[in-house]
Amino acid sequence: MTESTTKNESGIPSVMRAAQQTNFGDVRDVLTIVDNVPIPRQLSSKQILIRAHAASINPADWKIMSGMLSIFIRYSWPHIPGSDVAGEIVDMGPEVKRFRVGDHVYGNVGIGAGAFAEYVRADESLFALKPKNLTMEEAAAVPVACDTSYQALFHKVSPPIGKGSKIFICGGSSACGLFAIQLAKAVGASVATTCSQRNFQLMEKLGVSFFINSNDFSV
Numbered sequence: 001m002t003e004s005t006t007k008n009e010s011g012i013p014s015v016m017r018a019a020q021q022t023n024f025g026d027v028r029d030v031l032t033i034v035d036n037v038p039i040p041r042q043l044s045s046k047q048i049l050i051r052a053h054a055a056s057i058n059p060a061d062w063k064i065m066s067g068m069l070s071i072f073i074r075y076s077w078p079h080i081p082g083s084d085v086a087g088e089i090v091d092m093g094p095e096v097k098r099f100r101v102g103d104h105v106y107g108n109v110g111i112g113a114g115a116f117a118e119y120v121r122a123d124e125s126l127f128a129l130k131p132k133n134l135t136m137e138e139a140a141a142v143p144v145a146c147d148t149s150y151q152a153l154f155h156k157v158s159p160p161i162g163k164g165s166k167i168f169i170c171g172g173s174s175a176c177g178l179f180a181i182q183l184a185k186a187v188g189a190s191v192a193t194t195c196s197q198r199n200f201q202l203m204e205k206l207g208v209s210f211f212i213n214s215n216d217f218s219v
C-alpha cells in the first residue's frame with residue numbers, strides 16, 4: 001500500500017487510500033479505490049490505530065459486498081469493507097494495555113468493518129501480536145478462518161476437546177479445516193478428516209491420523 005498524502009507532526013497523514021463500497025452489488029460496480037479518505041484519528045480509550053501492511057479477502061467479504069447478507073448487515077455509504085488485517089500500531093488510546101506503538105499486530109476488525117484501508121482503527125481486544133515467524137501477508141490470512149475453527153472446536157463444546165479426544169473434521173484441506181486440524185492437534189486430540197487425494201501429503205504433514213478421499217463417496 002502507498003500512503004497518499006503529506007504527514008503531520010505525528011507522522012500520520014490526514015487522509016489515506018482505502019477501498020470504498022457505495023452499495024451492495026457486483027464488486028466491479030460498487031467498489032472503488034479512493035485516495036482522500038480521512039484517517040480515523042480520534043481513538044477511544046482502548047482503540048489502536050494500525051498502519052496496514054496486508055489485508056486478506058475472506059469469502060464473507062465478497063458475500064457481504066454482493067448483498068447476500070443485507071438482511072442482517074446494513075451500512076451507511078460509502079463504507080470501507082474488509083475484516084482481516086496485519087500491520088503496525090501507530091497510535092493508541094490512553095488505556096490500551098496489551099500493546100505499544102510500533103508493535104506488529106494482526107486481527108479481525110469485525111466482519112466487513114474496514115480492513116481494506118491504509119489505516120485501520122479497532123479495539124485492542126480484536127488484535128494479537130504477530131508471531132515473528134509469520135509475514136504480514138501470512139498473518140493477515142489467519143483471523144476470521146482461524147476464529148471460526150477455534151469457536152467450532154472450543155466454544156461451549158462438551159465434553160471439551162483435549163488430550164485423548166478423537167474428532168472428525170469435515171474438509172481438512174479447506175481454510176477452516178487446516179486451522180481446525182492444527183488447533184485440535186495442539187491440544188492433543190487425534191483427527192480424522194476428508195480431502196482430495198492431492199492434499200493427502202499435506203494431511204500427513206499436519207499429523208492427521210486418518211483421512212478419507214472426499215471424492216470416493218457422494219452425499
Ligand SMILES: NC(=O)c1ccc[n+]([C@@H]2O[C@H](COP(=O)([O-])OP(=O)(O)OC[C@H]3O[C@@H](n4cnc5c(N)ncnc54)[C@H](OP(=O)(O)O)[C@@H]3O)[C@@H](O)[C@H]2O)c1
Nearest residue numbers: 058059144145146148171173174175176177195196199214
Ligand atoms: N473461510 C472462512 O473464514 C469461513 C468462515 C466461516 C465459515 N466458513 C465456512 O466453512 C466452510 C469451508 O470454507 P473455507 O473457506 O474454509 O473453504 P475453502 O478454503 O474454500 O476450501 C475449499 C476446499 O474444499 C474442497 N472442495 C470440495 N469440493 C469443492 C468444490 N466443488 N470447489 C472447491 N473446493 C472444493 C477443496 O479441497 P480438496 O481439494 O482437498 O477436496 C478445497 O480446498 C464453508 O462452508 C464456509 O462457508 C468459512
